[in-house]
Amino acid sequence: MSTPTATPTKTVAELEAHADEQVVFQRPETLTSANFSYCPGCTHGVVNRLMAEAIDELDIKGRTIGVVPVGCSVTAYDFFDLDMAQAAHGRASAVATGIKRANPDSIVFAYQGDGDLASIGTAETVHAATRGENITVIFINNAIYGMTGGQMAPTSLPGQVTQTSPYGRDTKTMGFPIRVCEMLATLDGPALVQRVSVDSPKNIRQAKAAIKKAFSYQMDGVGYSIIEVISSCPTNWGLSPVAALDWLRENMLPYYPLGVFKDAGAAPAEAETEASHE
Amino acid sequence: MSRIIVDDSYCKGCGLCVTVCPRDVMELDQETLTSKGYHPARLTDQSRCTGCALCAQICPDVAITVFKESKGEVKADAE
Ligand SMILES: Cc1ncc(C[n+]2csc(CCOP(=O)(O)OP(=O)(O)O)c2C)c(N)n1
Ligand code: SF4
Ligand code: SF4
Ligand code: SF4
Ligand SMILES: [Mg+2]
Secondary structure (H helix, E strand, C coil), X not given: CCCCXXXXXXXXXXXXXXXXXXXXXXXXXXXXXXXXXXXXXXCHHHHHHHHHHHHHXXXXXXXXXXXXXXXXXXXHHHCECCEEXXXXXXXXXXXXXXXXXXXXXXXXXXXXXXXXXXXXXXXXXXXXXXXXCCCEEEEEECCCECCCCCECCCCCCCCCCECCXXXXXXXXXXXXXXXXXXXXXXXXXXXEEEEEECCCHHHHHHHHHHHHHHHHHHXXXXXXXXXXXXXXXXXXXXXXXXXXXXXXXXXXXXXXXCEEEEEXXXXXXXXXXXXXXX | CCEEEECCCCCCCCXXXXXXXXXXXXXXXXXXXXXXXXXXXXXXXXXXXXXXXXXXXXXXXXXXXXXXXXXXXXXXXXX
């Protein structure tokens, strides 16, 4: 009495569904059952889920390797049912480069915060991009060092109060925020440079499409992708999760416009119109 | 009827789902404390839930499962 191997096993949610019901949303397979260690309302969790959904849908779970750095995503090796590597602070893109070059058939992502990617790891980030490494970088821009208690990040906004800019970021002494996508889009190496946000269901859908596209570019050998995700840090912004998303919309989105800054796979006319959308 | 289930072992009571529900049928249950010490989200009126899954899309802790009444073709991704 052998069951045909092609019969897909039912998920817990599918087993719970009544006869006249269909499961339209459930935890993706690529997530383990672990609780995220992120604070309540932190959008790191939304992005982790979107990545897991993209990996499920592209059917690359068996050959995907993740690299997580230092930052609040430091324990993300527990959240993804994947082979994961832990990089020293800022070095995730360099570690991802090594893994990808040694295992060219695997799909490799680096998941990095703004302190990690745009401060201590700026050199590794820029050089992986300009080399056009065939990796996928997911960049969480929450305008702060979350894990260490809310110090100013290179991406903190002018005037933003943080633990290390208690009177607000003064651009005269502390300089200006780095717009990572705009900067990397000047390089010839990257294939896809896009900024998305996860503050609303509509933007979450667009973020998912961008993340999926980045992984599929790697599968097709198109090259280096970076998806910057405008995210919240309710805890260190000192706001409730709901108020944090309002603050993100009012303050971050005007400074960090969403859009596609470079897309090697798009028709030339399409890439132009998307980049000029502001 | 469509419905959702909130898994209290994941829910951290952030309230984001409450703000996006177009039918206004989510609330934080002030009478319940989860084992982690949060007031979890719950569905207040199942008869009004459309299964649109917007609550699940924004849930940062992937605590929500959405079931939609199958009436012929059902779209997998809510618009
Ligand atoms: C070499 C080194 N320098 C500094 C630190 C301290 N440190 C830990 S996390 C972090 C910044 C994290 O911020 P970000 O990358 O923005 O991630 P988030 O927590 O905001 O997601 C710093 C400076 C460290 N762990 N190692
Ligand atoms: S400190 Fe900020 S970024 Fe880190 S988990 Fe908490 S809310 Fe998220
Ligand atoms: S599925 Fe839609 S209608 Fe039902 S509770 Fe969630 S957001 Fe509200
Ligand atoms: S969004 Fe998720 S974690 Fe937040 S209250 Fe709703 S069910 Fe709970
Ligand atoms: Mg950060």
